[in-house]
Amino acid sequence: MNYRHGFHAGNHADVLKHLVLVALLDALKRKDAPFFVLDTHAGRGQYDLAASQAQRTGEAEAGIRRLWATRPSEPPALAAYLAAVAACWTPGADTYPGSPLLVARALREQDRLAACELQPEEAEALKSLLHGDPRCHVHQRDGYAAIKALLPPREGSTRFARALVLVDPPYESQAEEYPLITAALRDGLERFPQGIFALWYPIKQRAPLQPLMRKLANLPMKSALAIELLVRPDDSPLRLNGSGMVVINPPWQFERTVEPALRPLAQAMGESGASWRLTWLKQEKP
Template sequence: MNYRHGFHAGNHADVLKHLVLVALLDALKKKDAPFFVLDTHAGRGRYDLRGDQASRTGEAAAGFVRLREAAPAGPPALRAYLDAVADCALGDEHSYPGSPLLVAHALREQDRLAACELQPEEATALRAVLAGDPRCHVHQRDGYAAAKALLPPREGNTRFARGLVLIDPPYEAQEGEYAAIVAALREGLDRFPQGIFALWYPIKRRATLQPLMRKLAALPARSALAIELLVRPDDSPLRMNGSGMVIINPPWQLDAAVEPALRPLAQAMGEAGASWRLTWLKQESA
């Protein structure tokens, strides 16, 4: 696998993914009971937006940096995301956190993180970022296999009743990734049916996503919510026009918390024709 997230750190897709992630963590923290987070494709945990990789693509400048400079007011989910990024940056405005660092920042004493990263260099960097935090464990292993090995989550004799599984693959195989995603989600739901599962996906042409969405809707879960942000019209197969998150078993009122933040994202980072939407793939009846 040759993918390096440093080229894309802080782009519009990271912003959407991490805003939703922070909202999910905030929802989990509303209850005192401990929770477990499994990050299946964790990356290195921290990225330098001035570095060679990020500078070469300029994606962060058109994404998070532009959003931060726009300083949009208001929706609580947006402010929570911006505050979490700032807290993780430790005063360095060029530092951008990956998902495992955002999770580690949100954990309470009783909560735990298992972060999986297959690439040795990235896993080593992630261990350095999370060093000294007993709540966090880094596994250099295939993230899809972790759904079988690490679920249901346990620590010693303790079994976690609540948890979040974040699946953020590189999509090097593009649509060929879908079979592995669906298999991992099915395995995860079989082992941890009450867990929250969050899948990130790129959007080039929406029509190519429909087979995946049908399979996700057919999974044995009570509900599934798709949250999407397009920074340009959905008409180019050659570049990523937007991205989305499918949340399986979403927390109560996650849609109401996230939706007000999507317009400011589109306004700050989008081109002409930018859009957003929330769609229930499956919704349990009242």
């Protein structure tokens, strides 16, 4: 695998993914009971936006930096995301947090994170970043296999009744990734049906996504919400036109939390034809 997220850190897809992640963490923290987070494709945890990888693509310029520069109206979910990003900054450095660092900063004493990263260099960087935090455990292993190994979640004799599983694969070959995703999510739901599973996916063109969405809708779950942000129309196969998050078993009225933040994101980071939408793949009956 050749993927390195450093080329894409802080882009519009990261902004959407991490806004949804922060909103899910905030929802979990409304109850005192502990929760477990499994990050299946964690990366290195923090990215230098002044480094050569980020500078080569400049994707953060049209993402988090444009969002900060415009400072659009801030509904609660967007304000919470921006505060979470700011809380992760290293003084004197130009960095953007990955998902494991955002999770680590949000954990309470009773919560736990298991972050999986297969690439040795990235895993070592993540271990160094989270070193000394007893709530966080870094595993150099395949993230899909970790779903089978680490669910249902437990630590010693303690079993967690609540869990969030973030699945954010590299999609070097989308056609090859889709069967791995659906198999892993099916296995995870069979092992821990009450868990929240959040899947990030890229949008280049709409048609290739439809088979994945149909298979996700048929998983053994109560509900699934697709949250999408397109910074331009989805008619170019050569560009990342947008991205989405499928949230399986979303918290109660989660769509009302996230939807007000999508318009400001599209206005701040979008080009002509930018759009957003929320779609229920499956909705639990009242």
